[in-house]
Amino acid sequence: MIGFVFPGQGTVRVGMGGWLRRDPDGGAVLRRADELLPEPVGPLCARGPLARLVDTAHAQPAVTACNLAALAVLRAKGYRPDIVAGHSVGELSALCAAGVMDVDTTFRLVGVRARLMSALTETGAMASVMGLPVERVEQLVQQAAAPGEPLVVGLENTADQIVVSGSTAALERFTAMADEVRKIVPLKVSNAFHSPLMAGAVDDWAAAVRDAPMRPPEVPVIPNVTGEPTTELDTIVDALIEQLTGRVRWVRTMRELSGVDHCVEVGDSKALTGMLRTEGVRCVSMSAPASLRTLAGMAAT
Incomplete structure (x- = not known):
């Protein structure tokens, strides 16, 4: 097969x-x-x-x-x-x-x-998050999001690599609060794909x-x-x-x-x-x- x-x-x-x-x-x-x-x-x-x-x-x-x-x-x-x-x-x-x-x-x-x-025209940002399980990333994106500034898990690539996607401001808040993450890498993209x-x-x-x-x-x-x-x-x-x-x-x-x-x-x-x-x-x-x-x-x- x-x-x-x-x-x-x-x-x-x-x-x-x-x-x-x-x-x-x-x-x-x-x-x-x-x-x-x-x-x-x-x-x-x-x-x-x-x-x-x-x-x-x-x-x-x-x-x-x-x-x-x-x-x-x-x-x-x-x-x-x-x-x-x-x-x-x-x-x-x-x-x-x-x-x-x-x-x-x-x-x-x-x-x-x-x-x-x-x-x-409404641009956003994406970042690859390594070292956290998806459940924890989901908790953090919910805390970082705000009205008019969405942030979501956009891609579950592997169990150890999750991509978050959404508002640039919300992503900045996520990055500031995710102190237990091993690595966060901003992606070179023009928009927040797989997001609201x-x-x-x-x-x-x-x-x-x-x-x-x-x-x-x-x-x-x-x-x-x-x-x-x-x-x-x-x-x-x-x-x-x-x-x-x-x-x-x-x-x-x-x-x-x-x-x-x-x-x-x-x-x-x-x-x-x-x-x-x-x-x-x-x-x-x-x-x-x-x-x-x-x-x-x-x-x-």
């Missing part, structure tokens, strides 16, 4: 997708991305500049392009998942892998998502999602906001909409994946591979051509 997991926006870097661009199947998908997206991402992925690549308007399409290019390479080699999940915007790629959406629909939707999120500050984009995002052609999945999907496998299309659609403001329950997702024989991180990233290792899940990253040999060896055992 094999699981496919797809990385999100935080994994972009200059040079990403290099070997996938040289692969016939991967390269075809990357060229298709440049045809469909509002602005081509191929040159940005290859040469940057980094400041432009990491901007939400470009980062989300860029990571999705690399994810779907890696998926095309795997499909050409005959690999098919038994279960899928994607981290944040990676959930769109996971839905494509499950047969819910085709490649063109996925690119069109990620273009809308990136545009809506980057256009929000994304609410201004929800209506238009919901309309775009509900208008997109979708089919029931061919394999179970684990939505971020539930962390539970499902094959119900209505559940998947609702979760995809809620994800904009909702929590990414990646720890729960990884535990659901603990029953697979191995996972593949489908994209030019090793971030999820490292996270899955904390839960004892074997995973191979598609970040280099050698991954195909590694995957073949894992599949043979």
Whole structure:
């Protein structure tokens, strides 16, 4: 049994997708991305500049392009998942892998998502918190939040790494009171993703999602906001909409994946591979051509 997991926006870097661009199947998908997206991402992925690549308007399409290019390479080699999940915007790629959406629909939707999120004027902040259990982080964000200044747990990446998201002022109060935390690292993001500050984009995002052609999945999907496998299309659609403001329950997702024989991180990233290792899940990253040999060896055992 094999699981496919797809990385999100935080994994972009200059040079990403290099070997996938040289692969016939991967390269075809990357060229298709440049045809469909509002602005081509191929040159940005290859040469940057980094400041432009990491901007939400470009980062989300860029990571999705690399994810779907890696998926095309795997499909050409005959690999098919038994279960899928994607981290944040990676959930769109996971839905494509499950047969819910085709490649063109996925690119069109990620273009809308990136545009809506980057256009929000009410900015916030995010920070990675290491060394506290999620229950304690939840207590602290409740104490730090105030009317008009929300702060929430935005992502549960691992049991030891939680991301808080919301108002800059509330995050400053959180940082001041979290004296037992081992480390707090501010994230270089343009807004407070997976928090109430994304609410201004929800209506238009919901309309775009509900208008997109979708089919029931061919394999179970684990939505971020539930962390539970499902094959119900209505559940998947609702979760995809809620994800904009909702929590990414990646720890729960990884535990659901603990029953697979191995996972593949489908994209030019090793971030999820490292996270899955904390839960004892074997995973191979598609970040280099050698991954195909590694995957073949894992599949043979």
